[in-house]
Amino acid sequence: MIDEGRSRPTVLEAHGLVKWFGPRAALDGVSIAAAPGERVAVIGPNGAGKTTLLSILAGIQRPDAGNVETGGQRVGWVPQQAALYGKLTVAENLRLFARLEGRDDVEQVVERMLDQAALGDRRDDPVAELSGGNRQRVNIAIGLLAEPRVLLLDEPSASLDPRQRERLWEFILALAERGTAVVYATHDLSEADRHANRVLVLADAELVFAGTPAELEQAVGGGLRDFETSFVSFLGQLGH
């Protein structure tokens, strides 16, 4: 299955990505594309290859085959585990990475990020003292410092409680509204269903579905109440 066939200009395109870890393939010929403002969910069970796909798109890992096109743009990347210095404050973390990103309007960028992430009142708190939700927002804010046109998020809401989850999605959706292409990995079906324009399903290193949430529901069959069960049997039918 290939995720193609859209007419809109894309900011991110990858074709035929293959990644081997020893004798096992983590990705086996996966393609993906994202247009500005688009919200793409990559779903699949644990070990399906979601993190590997996002790392390759982010340039952290090299694919064994295939290619990634970003049009020379920097891609924002938010790792699954918050990559922050616990002993530094929220503002200090943002400032450090803004400097490393080579921004010359460091203070302005930091202020804007604090504002967007609604963390102005926590700016001088050490990151280690933040709740999981707030920490994840700082994590994402750092991914946005370079003002990327594509933001990759790896299971951004894992380990958050429902209220933190809601606030995090408000933040992410607002980014997409401003034109950032958001590609996120999740193993939570409802998160894909509610927040994405397009859904890619990965199973055992292969792309087994690409389409809108509605198309996915149709393919899987069954209402949203039994969606999880139906999804599992859907994967089963496909041989995964």
Added chain:
Amino acid sequence: MRWLLLKDLTILRRSPLLVGLLVIYPIAISCLIGFALSRGPDKPAVAILNEVPASSNEIALGSERIDVSQYSTELYDAVDPVPVESRAEAEEKVRSGAVLAALIIPADITSKLQTGLSPATVEVLYNAEDPVKAAFVQDTIKAQVQDANLALTQALTGVALDYLDLIVSGGEFDLIGQTFDVLGLERSQEILEAISPRLSAADSAEVGEVIEFAGVAGDNLALADNALSSLSAPIRVETTVVEGGRTPLSSFAVAIAIAVSLMFVTLLLASGTLALEREENAYARLTRGLVAPSALLTEKVVLAAVCSLAVTLLMLVGLALFVGLEFGRAPMWIAALALAAAAFAAMGVALGALTRDVRAASLLAFMIALPIAFLALVPSGAVSPGLFGAITAVNALFPFGPTLDALDWALNGAPLALLTVAHLAALVAAYSVVGRVALRRFG
């Protein structure tokens, strides 16, 4: 790199426990060593029961009078004497631990020394509860009694030599206030030789035998001088340093203290700060186009080396209060410390690259550092030549040995081999490569 350095310094500043440990540890070590070196072992308190009446402190040997108390003061110098009145009191003080030992000098010691019929004996009481203390007392008193023995023997030999001289050459001799004139062998010979021609042939022959005896006796007794002199100090020890420098032990101990501290502080900082990047998951983010991995490694090396250089310099200044260090050599201290710190920092970075969190990195650093220091201090001759060769080869892989050499140069003016500098520089390069490869492998 500047921003990363600042970031790490901020993190360090906010880790008071870690910084406290890193600073207090070397300071504690240097204070301990400094204190131990400058004080030496304390004089042990020893109870002294002197039963010799003041009037009989002197013994008369012929015309000579020897003050025995003069020899006991030598012993008193080595200990902290606590005078006691009775044997019971002495025993009680030893038992209670108030003194380490008691020395009892019996009243008859001077008469025994004077007659020489039976050996003079002093008695030592000590508490053997603590074997270390017991050994210390035994050694101290044995050494002091030997010194006193030697001094007495020398005095007695002197007296005996005077007697001999008197017999050979003749002269005046005082005995209990009266002066005698002693003829002496030489003058006897002269007198006999003078009267010999006036005697009958038979008498002359007999007197001739006496003259001959006087001559032979005189010659041989004169030789006895040398024999007796050597008796008073049968063995003399002359030492010659064949291998190794003449650095005094205390200065070498300073070099060891500094090297050990430098090693721990640098290894822990370098490995810990690098491992922290991964513990905080920041490594992937940083190396994603923000910082090259080699720049990250360099930053950690610089950070660890600069911090440990500062700590060990402080330590040296502190130690200078206890042992004489030449402040004029300070530039050499800095040069040696900087090079050694760079080598340890590169090694620390390699360790940090192998681990994923600070705890594992610190543990690894500790586990490796202790045996390294231990191995580097194994002296040749303590183990078989084959094993020593193996130890030398292992040591060459670590910066501790050349660090000691460099510090010995900087602190004590020992000659510095170009090889030492090259060795440290090679270790910096080699460990940097190991770190780089390990990061690629485990990053």
